[in-house]
Amino acid sequence: GENVEQHPSTLSVQEGDSAVIKCTYSDSASNYFPWYKQELGKGPQLIIDIRSNVGEKKDQRIAVTLNKTAKHFSLHITETQPEDSAVYFCAASRGPYNQGGKLIFGQGTELSVKP
Amino acid sequence: KAGVTQTPRYLIKTRGQQVTLSCSPISGHRSVSWYQQTPGQGLQFLFEYFSETQRNKGNFPGRFSGRQFSNSRSEMNVSTLELGDSALYLCASRTGTGGAEQYFGPGTRLTVT
Numbered sequence: 174g175e176n177v178e179q180h181p182s183t184l185s186v187q188e189g190d191s192a193v194i195k196c197t198y199s200d201s202a203s204n205y206f207p208w209y210k211q212e213l214g215k216g217p218q219l220i221i222d223i224r225s226n227v228g229e230k231k232d233q234r235i236a237v238t239l240n241k242t243a244k245h246f247s248l249h250i251t252e253t254q255p256e257d258s259a260v261y262f263c264a265a266s267r268g269p270y271n272q273g274g275k276l277i278f279g280q281g282t283e284l285s286v287k288p
Numbered sequence: 289k290a291g292v293t294q295t296p297r298y299l300i301k302t303r304g305q306q307v308t309l310s311c312s313p314i315s316g317h318r319s320v321s322w323y324q325q326t327p328g329q330g331l332q333f334l335f336e337y338f339s340e341t342q343r344n345k346g347n348f349p350g351r352f353s354g355r356q357f358s359n360s361r362s363e364m365n366v367s368t369l370e371l372g373d374s375a376l377y378l379c380a381s382r383t384g385t386g387g388a389e390q391y392f393g394p395g396t397r398l399t400v401t
Contacts, residue, residue, distance in 0.1 A: 205388045216292075216378050216392035217331075224388070262331065268388035274321040274336030275344045276380075276390060281330060 175200045177265050179279025187287055192250045194282045196263035199244070205268035206239060206246045207276070211260045221248070253286045260284070290315065292381050292393035300399045306367040309396045311379035313360050317391075319343070319384030320362040322354060325376040325395070337362050338384045366398075374400045 176199040186192050198206075204225035209217035223230045223237045223246065230237050236249040250257055260283050264276040293312045301307050313320050321344075322334040333346040337356035354364040360381075366373055376397050380390040 207389070209392070214394075216394045219389055219391060222389060264331075266388065274319050274338070274382065274384070274390070275333045275346070276321070276323075276331075277333070278331040 175203075175265075175277045177263060177277050177279040179263050179282060181282060182280065183283045183285070185285045185287065186253050188253060188255060190253055192253055192257070192284055192286075194248045194261055194263065194284075196246050196248075196265075196279050197244055198246070198265040198277070200265065200267070200277070201244070202267050203265040203277075205266045206237070207264050207266075208235075208237060208248050209262045209264065211262065211281075217262060250284075253284075255286050255288050258284055258286045292379060292391055294377075294379055294393040294396050296396060297394065298397045298399075300401060301369050302401055303369055303371060305369050306365060307369060307398060308363055308365045309377055309379075309398075311362045311364075311381075311393060313362070313379075313381030314391060317381035317383055318360050319382045320356060320360065321380045321382075321390060322362070322364050323378045323380065324348075325378055326374075331378070334364065369400045371400050374398060 178197045207222035210220045211217045234251045239246045260281045263279040266276045295310045319338045321336040325331045336344040340356045351367045356362045376395040378395045380392045382390045
């Protein structure tokens, strides 16, 4: 069935270090992979996404890579700051059309950035 | 543009009661998806509505239902509440016509006692 595995479940880094979160998906038909950041008491916020026809995408300190053959995708945060502390979720879908509304989420990674 | 709004933000109900939650999508978005978030099960897809029609459904019992109105606003209903229905219920909107990005609201925190 459809499944997304996310590791690690918790990650603690020093301010300025890099953080990497990895996900593996099972559904070969998945073609859209977003990442969300959720702060306490708030809904998930879309921070970056990648489509299956792209191998890497970068937005300032955040980058995402995708290996379709291995069904792996990863989030890389460089020069981490205390405000990056939150729970991060990866997800996969068969988007963008009829199946795109169904996101399958990983279990989440609680990132803590220590000043 | 205003973001996704959900009402109410907090609810306390008793077992056996029913509840209705509301979601207003981003202006111009025609698709609304609902998710349940719990510590144990994480984020799970409930259903998606597009142009007043259910387009996709997750693995939840029939007690969970939804609908969408002509202005794209959506409601979800849970009947015969159980303790295990206590969760954060999130809705997300997207254009539904080719845009894959989903934007989430703040959620409704439902507590069943």
